[in-house]
Amino acid sequence: xxxxxxxxxxxxxxxxxxxxxxxxxxxxLLVAGLIVLALLGVFCASLxxxxxxxxxxxxxxxxxxxxxxxxxxLTPAEExxxxxxxxxxxxxxxxxxxxxxxxxxxxxKQADGPEFGTGVRDASxxxxxxxxxxxxxxxxxxxxxxxxxxxxxxxxxxxSAAEMLKVTADGRDDHLLAAHPLxxxxxxxxxxxxxxxxxxxxxxx
Amino acid sequence: xxxxxxxxxxxxxxxxxxxxxxxxLLALVMVVALSLGAPSVxxxxxxxxxxxxxxSVFKDVPAGAFMPDRAFVPxxxxxxxxxxxxxxxxxxxxxxxGKDVILYDTGWKQQDYLKMTNSVNWxxxxxxxxxxxxxxxxxxxxxxxxxxxxxxxxxxxxxNAVLYVQKAELEGIQWALTYPNPRIAAVNTSQGGCARxxxxxxxxxTLQEIYGKVLGGKAVVVDGTMEIAxxxxxxxxxxxxxxxxxxLEVPTTIGKLVFGSDAYSSWEGIRDWMxxxxxxxxxxxxxxxxxxxxxxxxxxxxxxxAHEPLSYSDKYPLTKNFWTGPNDSRLxxxxxxxxxxxxxx
Numbered sequence: 001x002x003x004x005x006x007x008x009x010x011x012x013x014x015x016x017x018x019x020x021x022x023x024x025x026x027x028x029l030l031v032a033g034l035i036v037l038a039l040l041g042v043f044c045a046s047l048x049x050x051x052x053x054x055x056x057x058x059x060x061x062x063x064x065x066x067x068x069x070x071x072x073x074l075t076p077a078e079e080x081x082x083x084x085x086x087x088x089x090x091x092x093x094x095x096x097x098x099x100x101x102x103x104x105x106x107x108x109k110q111a112d113g114p115e116f117g118t119g120v121r122d123a124s125x126x127x128x129x130x131x132x133x134x135x136x137x138x139x140x141x142x143x144x145x146x147x148x149x150x151x152x153x154x155x156x157x158x159x160s161a162a163e164m165l166k167v168t169a170d171g172r173d174d175h176l177l178a179a180h181p182l183x184x185x186x187x188x189x190x191x192x193x194x195x196x197x198x199x200x201x202x203x204x205x
Numbered sequence: 206x207x208x209x210x211x212x213x214x215x216x217x218x219x220x221x222x223x224x225x226x227x228x229x230l231l232a233l234v235m236v237v238a239l240s241l242g243a244p245s246v247x248x249x250x251x252x253x254x255x256x257x258x259x260x261s262v263f264k265d266v267p268a269g270a271f272m273p274d275r276a277f278v279p280x281x282x283x284x285x286x287x288x289x290x291x292x293x294x295x296x297x298x299x300x301x302x303g304k305d306v307i308l309y310d311t312g313w314k315q316q317d318y319l320k321m322t323n324s325v326n327w328x329x330x331x332x333x334x335x336x337x338x339x340x341x342x343x344x345x346x347x348x349x350x351x352x353x354x355x356x357x358x359x360x361x362x363x364x365n366a367v368l369y370v371q372k373a374e375l376e377g378i379q380w381a382l383t384y385p386n387p388r389i390a391a392v393n394t395s396q397g398g399c400a401r402x403x404x405x406x407x408x409x410x411t412l413q414e415i416y417g418k419v420l421g422g423k424a425v426v427v428d429g430t431m432e433i434a435x436x437x438x439x440x441x442x443x444x445x446x447x448x449x450x451x452x453l454e455v456p457t458t459i460g461k462l463v464f465g466s467d468a469y470s471s472w473e474g475i476r477d478w479m480x481x482x483x484x485x486x487x488x489x490x491x492x493x494x495x496x497x498x499x500x501x502x503x504x505x506x507x508x509x510x511a512h513e514p515l516s517y518s519d520k521y522p523l524t525k526n527f528w529t530g531p532n533d534s535r536l537x538x539x540x541x542x543x544x545x546x547x548x549x550x
Contacts, residue, residue, distance in 0.1 A: 090393035096409040097382050097392070104375065104416050108426060180413070180420055187410035191316070202399050204263040204293060204324075204512075205353035205406035205467065205484055 074197065077140040082197040085150065088133050089198075092154060092190065095126035099161055099183060103176050106167075117168040124161035127154055143197070150193050156186035251435045252456050253302030254542045256337055257509060257524055259517065259535040260297050260312030261327035263355075265290040271512070272471060274479040293512040294535070295355055297330060298464045299337060300455050302542055305434050306339055307346040308366070309453050309464040310511065313358035328534035331362055336530050337548045346433060350466020350511065351447040352378070352415060353406035353484075360414040368418040370449070371441060372428045377448020377485075378404050378412070403448070403485050427451065440501075442468045444487040445494035452494060454501055457540035461502045462523075464509040468494040472510040472521050482512060509539075 074082060102119030105111035111119070131154045139147035163179035166172070194201040268288045269276025278286040298309030308330075315327040331341040344366040349357040352374050360368060381403030384390045391402045399405040418424040425431075431439045436456040443449055445468035453464040468491060469475055470482035475495045480488045498508040506522060515521040517535040527537040528549050538549050 086393060090391065093392045093409055094382065094390075097378075097404070097412065100409065100412045100416050101375075101379055101382075104412075104419055107416075107419050176420055180417055184410070184413045184417070187408070187413045188316075191408060191410060201393075202354055202406070202408060204266060205355055205482075 075140070075142070078143055078197070081137060081139050081143050081147075084137050085134070085147075085193075086198065088130055088137075089190075089194075091126060091133075092130050092157075095123045095130065096157060096183070096187065096190075098126070099123040099157065099164070103164060103179075107173070107176065113168055113171070117165065120161050120164045120168075124158060124165070127158045127161065130154060131158070146193050146196050149189055153186040153189035153193070156182045156189070160186065250456060251302060252458050252542050253300050253437065253540075254545045255301075255455060255457055255462060255539040256299040256548065257516070257537045257539055258297050258299060258330070258333040258337075258530070259326070259328075260295040260330060260333070261315070261534075262325050263293040263295065263512075264323045264325055266293050267291075272474060272479055272481045273483065291514045293514060294516045296509070296511050296513070296516060297333075298453070298455075298509060299334065299339065300437065300453075301339070301545070302437075303434060305345045305437075306343045307348065307434065307437065307453075308344055308363070309348050309509075310350050310356040310466050311347055311359050311363070313355040314362070326533045328530060328532045329362075330359055332531050333534060333536060336536055348433070348439060348451065348453050348464075349374075350452070350464065350468065351450045352411060353447065353467070354408050354411045356466055356511065357411055357415065360418055366423065368415065368424040369427050369431070369433060369439060369451075370415060370424065371443070371451045372426045372449065373441070373443050374447060374449025374451075375415075375426065378407055380448070401484055406447070406484060440497060442490065442494040442497065444485070444490040446470070446482065446491065447485050450494070452497060458542065459540045460507055462507045462509055462539070463498040463501050465494060465498065466511045469498070469508050469510045470512045472505070472508060472513040472523075473515065475508045475510065476505045 098119055102111070102116050102123065105119075106113075106116040131151065134147070134151055134154060137147065160179040160182035163175050163182065166175040191201075267277070268286075268291055271291050271293065275285055275288065277289045281287045295312050296310075297312045298307075300307040300309065312330055313327075314329070315324070334341060334344070341363050342365050344363040346369065347360065347363060347366045348369045351357070352370060357370075360366075382390055382392070384403075389402060390404065392399065392404050394400045394402050394405055415424070419426075425433075427439055427441075429441050433439060436454075438454040440452040440454060440463075441449075442452050442465070446466065450466065450468045452466075452468060455462045455464065463469075465475075467482050467484070471479070473479070474481035475498060478492065478495065480486065480491050483491075495505075495508070499505060502508065509523065510516070510521075513521050513524075516524045517527040517537060519525045523539055524535075524537040526539070526549065527535050530536050536548070538547060541547060
């Protein structure tokens with residue numbers, strides 16, 4: 001406190017006397033006023049932020065829309081088929097990825113011809129194996145069309161792989177262009193089947 | 206201490222005291238400025254017009270699944286933990302300037318075979334663009350923040366656009382698919398739900414679309430940073446959401462914007478430093494991606510989030526100038542380049 005008084009008196013070194021003291025007082029009041037104003041500003045900003053946070057969360061909760069009615073549940077027979085096909089589905093997708101990345105890496109010159117050929121042949125072999133496993137399933141009557149669609153998708157992938165393999169024979173990239181729509185259609189079909197029996201296969205990412 | 210003391214030397218003390226006052230005032234002004242949000246850094250050089258459009262809404266996503274720090278706690282009165290669900294928009298950035306129309310992300314395309322349970326208000330991206338006076342064929346470039354199905358869909362709807370994807374994104378998917386442990390390599394993690402294994406968010410069709418761009422000679426595989434138009438810069442944000450996530454810096458009349466896709470899933474997350482949408486996320490990398498926006502734009506206001514629940518409201522100021530489009534979609538005018546007319550009806 002003493003130090004403060006001394007320090008304050010130092011301000012008036014050039015203007016001693018009563019008028020100097022008044023000037024000093026005014027300056028002190030000005031500084032104090034500015035500080036109070038600044039603090040009020042901080043306080044108001046904090047209040048504003050707090051208020052918007054509170055209303056935001058409350059509003060979001062209140063606006064929550066009602067859920068759409070769920071689709072009818074699968075019957076036990078349908079559920080059994082869906083589970084059996086799901087076990088194969090992972091392998092189908094893995095083979096599809098192998099096919100895609102073989103072409104992708106080849107086009108990006110990250111893989112040479114032999115590596116490309118090996119990848120496509122591996123994928124083709126996998127599709128052959130999964131086709132046999134899918135054929136071994138016995139779908140319930142209500143899912144026979146889904147079953148047929150799934151087999152069609154596997155066949156399309158096989159045709160796509162066969163087309164891609166021609167590149168290894170003649171080195172012409174247009175085989176890749178011809179193969180692509182086949183894989184594209186097969187990929188769409190996988191989603192179409194999934195929409196029927198695995199409706200939540202892909203979650204928001 | 207003695208030398209600088211106002212008590213010992215009145216003349217010197219006067220100077221020090223004035224300086225001290227100025228410092229206090231300056232500090233207070235800075236505190237007030239910071240509390241109101243740091244101002245954006247004005248853009249230099251060319252500036253672009255920017256809109257953000259909502260491609261769809263994912264309904265009722267559990268709060269804790271989106272932001273772990275905000276998991277619902279029954280009975281809690283805290284705004285942090287009293288929400289059960291979030292309604293998540295799927296936002297797409299539209300950037301126009303010079304000869305370019307650039308999309309940042311392309312959302313996803315609803316089909317009869319891809320309805321997505323619990324999604325509403327899906328609108329075709331070409332339809333949304335037409336509300337901005339832009340045709341699908343006008344799009345020259347597409348930058349995907351990452352390759353997940355709900356951000357890199359419908360690429361083939363934009364036949365003239367060159368795709369920009371990070372090399373690390375493609376390598377990350379291949380790494381996961383060939384990993385020896387099937388738990389890591391899994392593409393089906395449980396019946397009826399492909400969750401958080403590294404390759405799960407990429408349906409074969411999405412990768413086919415990326416491959417289609419490569420086959421058509423319409424793809425650039427980016428390795429790190431790249432300027433794709435004057436002032437428009439891709440920044441890598443690897444592992445901030447997926448292996449090859451990337452940000453996009455865009456200069457505008459309101460300062461620089463940084464688009465973040467799912468590295469910036471939540472704008473509130475960026476503002477309050479909370480992770481969001483942790484799929485294949487390294488949370489430190491996500492925070493570093495947040496920091497990148499602070500560094501480039503001077504704060505958090507100009508960070509463009511892909512799934513911010515507050516989008517298209519005053520509470521996410523960047524998107525507050527919005528209107529309603531087809532199927533109750535949303536379009537927000539974020540910034541207009543000089544000479545560009547507003548698209549808001």
